[in-house]
Amino acid sequence: MWKSLVAxxxxxxxxxxxxxxxxxxxxxxxxxxxxxxxxxxxxxxxAAGETAEFCPTGCFVTMPNGDLEALTGSETIEISGGVARIK
Incomplete structure (x- = not known):
């Protein structure tokens, strides 16, 4: 029982x-x-080449160029050339 609870x-x-x-x-x-x-x-x-997870239940994100986007928590943001794109 204890092992099942821990698992x-x-x-x-x-x-x-x-x-x-x-x-x-x-x-x-x-x-x-x-x-x-x-x-x-x-x-x-x-940092360069870094990936991070955040926002599990929804949030607002201000991108590097100042744009504000609403996220639900399932999106992937890719930053390239100083521009962030939601995929």
């Missing part, structure tokens, strides 16, 4: 993070997204 908690912890939006920086320099979620703003700095 279920581990599955939910890993599975929950797999459903967020993701952003990949294909540029040679760091790019920053501003994520607004639950009333709070966070800067997400992505």
């Amino acid at each position: 279920a908690i581990a599955f939910l912890a890993v599975g929950g993070s797999a459903f967020g939006a993701s952003a990949t920086n294909k540029d040679a320099e760091t790019r920053t997204l501003v994520v607004t979620e639950g009333g709070g703003k966070t800067e997400l700095a992505l």
